[in-house]
Structures are given as structure tokens and as C-alpha cells.
Amino acid sequence: MEGKIVLFNPAARRNVPYYRLPLGLIATSSVLAQEGYQIKIISQDVDPDFRQHVLEEVKDAICLGISSLTGTQIEMGIAMARLVKERYPQIPIVWGGVHPSILPRQTCEHPTVDIVVKGGQGEVTFAELVHRLQSAQPLDGLAGVTFKQDGQVIDNPERRFVGLNELPPWPFHLVDVRKHLEITKKGNRVVNYISSIGCPSRCGFCSEPLTSQRLWKAKSPERTLDEIEVLVRQYGANVILIEDNNFFTDLRRVKKICEGFLERKLNVKWGRVPGRVDRLIHLDDDFWQLLRESGCYQILVGVESGDQEMLDLIYKDTTVEQYLTVQERAQKHGIRLACSFITGMPLPPDYKGRLTYEAEFRESVDQVRRVALQSNGFHSFNFYIYSPYPGTLLYQHSLKLGLNEPKSLEEWATFHHRSEVSPPWVTQNQKNFVTYFVQLLELLEHRKLSKTKNPLLLLLYKLIALMTDLRWKYYFFRAPIELWALRQYGLMKFRRVVRQQQKSRKAGGTGPASENLRIDTYTADERILQAQTEQAGV
Numbered sequence: 001m002e003g004k005i006v007l008f009n010p011a012a013r014r015n016v017p018y019y020r021l022p023l024g025l026i027a028t029s030s031v032l033a034q035e036g037y038q039i040k041i042i043s044q045d046v047d048p049d050f051r052q053h054v055l056e057e058v059k060d061a062i063c064l065g066i067s068s069l070t071g072t073q074i075e076m077g078i079a080m081a082r083l084v085k086e087r088y089p090q091i092p093i094v095w096g097g098v099h100p101s102i103l104p105r106q107t108c109e110h111p112t113v114d115i116v117v118k119g120g121q122g123e124v125t126f127a128e129l130v131h132r133l134q135s136a137q138p139l140d141g142l143a144g145v146t147f148k149q150d151g152q153v154i155d156n157p158e159r160r161f162v163g164l165n166e167l168p169p170w171p172f173h174l175v176d177v178r179k180h181l182e183i184t185k186k187g188n189r190v191v192n193y194i195s196s197i198g199c200p201s202r203c204g205f206c207s208e209p210l211t212s213q214r215l216w217k218a219k220s221p222e223r224t225l226d227e228i229e230v231l232v233r234q235y236g237a238n239v240i241l242i243e244d245n246n247f248f249t250d251l252r253r254v255k256k257i258c259e260g261f262l263e264r265k266l267n268v269k270w271g272r273v274p275g276r277v278d279r280l281i282h283l284d285d286d287f288w289q290l291l292r293e294s295g296c297y298q299i300l301v302g303v304e305s306g307d308q309e310m311l312d313l314i315y316k317d318t319t320v321e322q323y324l325t326v327q328e329r330a331q332k333h334g335i336r337l338a339c340s341f342i343t344g345m346p347l348p349p350d351y352k353g354r355l356t357y358e359a360e361f362r363e364s365v366d367q368v369r370r371v372a373l374q375s376n377g378f379h380s381f382n383f384y385i386y387s388p389y390p391g392t393l394l395y396q397h398s399l400k401l402g403l404n405e406p407k408s409l410e411e412w413a414t415f416h417h418r419s420e421v422s423p424p425w426v427t428q429n430q431k432n433f434v435t436y437f438v439q440l441l442e443l444l445e446h447r448k449l450s451k452t453k454n455p456l457l458l459l460l461y462k463l464i465a466l467m468t469d470l471r472w473k474y475y476f477f478r479a480p481i482e483l484w485a486l487r488q489y490g491l492m493k494f495r496r497v498v499r500q501q502q503k504s505r506k507a508g509g510t511g512p513a514s515e516n517l518r519i520d521t522y523t524a525d526e527r528i529l530q531a532q533t534e535q536a537g538v
Helices: 023-028 030-034 050-058 072-087 098-102 104-108 123-134 208-212 221-234 251-263 285-294 308-313 320-332 357-374 393-400 428-451 455-474 481-506 517-521 524-536
Strands: 004-009 038-043 063-067 093-096 115-117 145-149 152-155 182-184 187-193 196-198 216-218 239-242 269-271 298-304 336-343 380-385
Touching (some): 004 023, 004 050, 023 030, 030 123, 038 050, 050 072, 063 123, 093 098, 093 123, 098 104, 098 115, 098 208, 104 115, 115 123, 187 221, 196 208, 251 285, 285 320, 320 336, 336 357
Parallel strands (some): 004 038, 063 093, 093 115, 187 239, 239 269, 298 336, 336 380
Antiparallel strands (some): 115 145, 145 152, 182 187, 196 216
16 A cells, blocks of 8 residues: 655754654554555654645645644644644644543544544554545544544544564654764764653553553564664664663563673663663672673663652652662662652642651752762752643642643643643742752762863862852752853853864764754753753763
8 A cells, every 4th residue: 555644743842952763753654664655754853844844745645643742742733733734624633642642532622633543552553544544434443543523522442552573663764863863972873762662660640651551562682682773783873862661671681682782792872771770679780780881871760759658659669778779789880870859749638647848858859969979979860840740640639739730732732841830839939949959960060070180170170069068068059150160161162062063064074073063053051951951971
């Protein structure tokens, strides 16, 4: 069968480009690509003329697909869908992704949405949907979709998950991978990849149990290595960011993947690997050493809270002791942890215990302080104010505690962890405190300046070290002028790199530096945000 499909990946951030591969759309395309369909994937972040290209391609397409998380992607997706509806009202518009999967009926009620592909796995559903659209068959009984019929929203049953090894290999050729390569501290050709979907855990703040029903499906070690090898050999990637939800669920699989990196001599770094401490606690010294030797440099750990009672209340099913043990073992073997904390998570409405929001946050701050000083800044930390995600247990708590629930798809566009939306039970002083504390965490990087031979930078380091240690000691997190100094230093280095890249381009250079000069279009604020994003060493 033949026909054209257009898939649109809206920008996930305003002003700051997000260059990573649209892996969800690549995966969703796999079945149809194997069947011979012509598939056009257009990403807003890497295509400045995305509107024109979508409108040109969609005029003779079977449908337009739009993928969206909660937040900015909804706003961008709606804007694109409206343009298509105005010019080509006969073209069906299909939405998918995390947000439409959690709220398929509300999403489908929007005038720019005709059909929703729901659930955490859309490959088979989308292929069957395209077949029916192409042959003008009704959508009744098609598992995994919600659609409009005669002005009414019809919600079909969910579709069962299939094993990832039963699906075709990912068609990376559908996108220009070179446009999605990033420059970070770890390499100049960084690309993202997913080797498994779902998560068996039951965390009360997370949307994953809703989209995957707590199932976990993984590619075999051989298939994982085959696809990574394509990214390395064919597209020149030298750093792989693993974006699974829970990479360490099957430790035997992880071990085979590590051994495969070495046997195939891929010679790449790989990091940002999500791992739970209740799985990492089972790794012995040999396993940690194998991770390191295979190129693993960083593991993302959702610590969430330094208070054990809060961990129990959110059904994290981990312990503070497990985290402290894992961070010591990781440092011993030279693997950094990027530790994330969430403050302001709602207590159950009928809670009568001793815990308060202030006490919970203080416990988390204390834990970060101890680990940061003990590890001499080896590990990195991120703090977020809790953002309620629809359908989760903590979201239900939030509604009972006064959260104003968005009533339409547009209202969800401003509802995400980087927006101004925050729980009503978190005071403005607490929000300010978190902001100052997060900025102070950046100052842990000052220890890296201690290796410089520049006498002025060495003096700067000593002053920053003294001020930062005093802040930690006296819990004074306001007016971080040291952060300003470090930002000026980082911006100075950034400008020097840009000048070198521009010089290389004028000289006709063809290496990675000249291929990634898109970064020199950033504004100063965007560069700072880029640096903050890479603070964890990604």
C-alpha cells in the first residue's frame, strides 16, 4: 500500500530550541514505513519554515498527526492544526502522545482534533487507523482510538501492548538526524535514544502508570545495540542519551547491553540513564565497573524527597538509605548521579501526621547538603516545585486541596513544570526559596574551577568556595552574586567557542563544529538556560 502521512512535532519550549530526535513519531512510523508509505516528519525546533512545509506536504496526505506532551506542545500543536483546518478541512487531524492519551475525550472535543491515538504504544493502532482512513472505513471497534462521529465523541477500548521486538526497526532515515545532533560537555554529536517503554512502578505523581498500565516492554540487547550502532556508525553520534523511563528494570539485559558496547567497540559515551535506587542497590562492584568501562557516565535518579514518610505517601517504594548507599557506590566507580527532588507534593487531604511542607523541604535540603559536601560536588541536583499531572493519585489530592483544574485543551497548554502554575498550598516565600536554592546548587560547579592555572580564575574560585560554604553552613540562599560571576565566566567561554566555530566555518570547515553552528543564534538568556540545562553534565 502507498500513501502519504505527515507527522508534526511541536516545539516543547518557547524560545529555546530542543533539538533531540522526535523518537515517539519515529517509533509510530515504523509499521507504516515498512509497508511502503511515504512519511514526512516535520519538527518545529529544527525547521524554521515548518508551517510552510506542513501546509505543502499535507494537501495530498491521508492525515496529519500531531504529538504532544502537556504544556507548550499543546499550544504549538493547536496553532498548526488550525492552519491546516482552515486550508484543508477535509484532512483528518490525529493527536497522540502523553497528554492526549491521559485525557482522550477532552482532547478530542477540541475543534482541531478529529481522532486521538491513546495509550503508551501507538505503532499498531496508528497503522490500522491509516488503513481505515485510506479506504474510508468506519472507526468503530478500532482499539486504541477516540474519535468524533456526527458531533459525538466515541471512546473505543484500549489496545493491548505488544513486545517491542515484534515491531519493525526504527526508521531513523525519516528525519535528518544531523539536524538533531547536539553539542554538550560530553560530546559534539549527542543524540537521544529509547530502548524500553513503560515502568512497573506506582509513583503517585507520575503519568507513566496511566499510559503504560505499569507494564514494561523492552527491546532485546541485540536490537538495542543494532539501533545504537546505526546512530554511531551511520550518523556519527559520539554520545547517546538513554531516555527510557526505567532502564534498569532487567539487570541481565543491562549487563548484556554493556558487554555489547565493548564487544562492538562502539567507543561512545552514554548517559542520562534513568534508574531507580531500588534496582541500582543490587549492582555489585563488578557491575558498576562494567557500566563505567562500557561508557556510562551518568544515571538519572528520581530521589523526590529526603523525607521517608513523604516517599511512603507518594508510593515511591524506595528508601532514603538506598539512595545514600547508591550515590556512594556510583562515585566510587566514577559514575555521576543527577538527582532530582520535587518539593510541594500534596499530602492526603485527611492526613493527620507530623509532616509539613516546610519540614519535608528542609529534609530534602539537608540531604542534598550532606551528599554535595561529602561528594565534593561530584553528583548534581535539581529541585522542582510539584506540578500536578492529570489522572495521577497526587492530582486527585491536589483537586481536593484547591487546585483549579484546566477545563479545555487550551488551558492545559500553560500547565507544566516550567510554567507559572504551582500548587496553591505552596506559598510565594517557599517558591522564592526554591528558586534561590536551585541557583545555589549551580555554585557546586565552582569546584571545577580549582584546576585552572589562571591566577584570576583561581582567585575567583577561592572567593566562590568561601561564600558557598558559608551559605551551606548558615542556610542563607538569597542574592547569589557568585552565580552572576560564574555565568559571566561561562558566557565568556561560550563566546570563545562560538568565535572559533565561526572562524572554522569561514575557513570552509566540515567537522562537527561547523555543522552545529546553530547555537550561535541564541540570545544571552537562552545561552544561560542552555548552560543550566547542561549543569548535570549531559
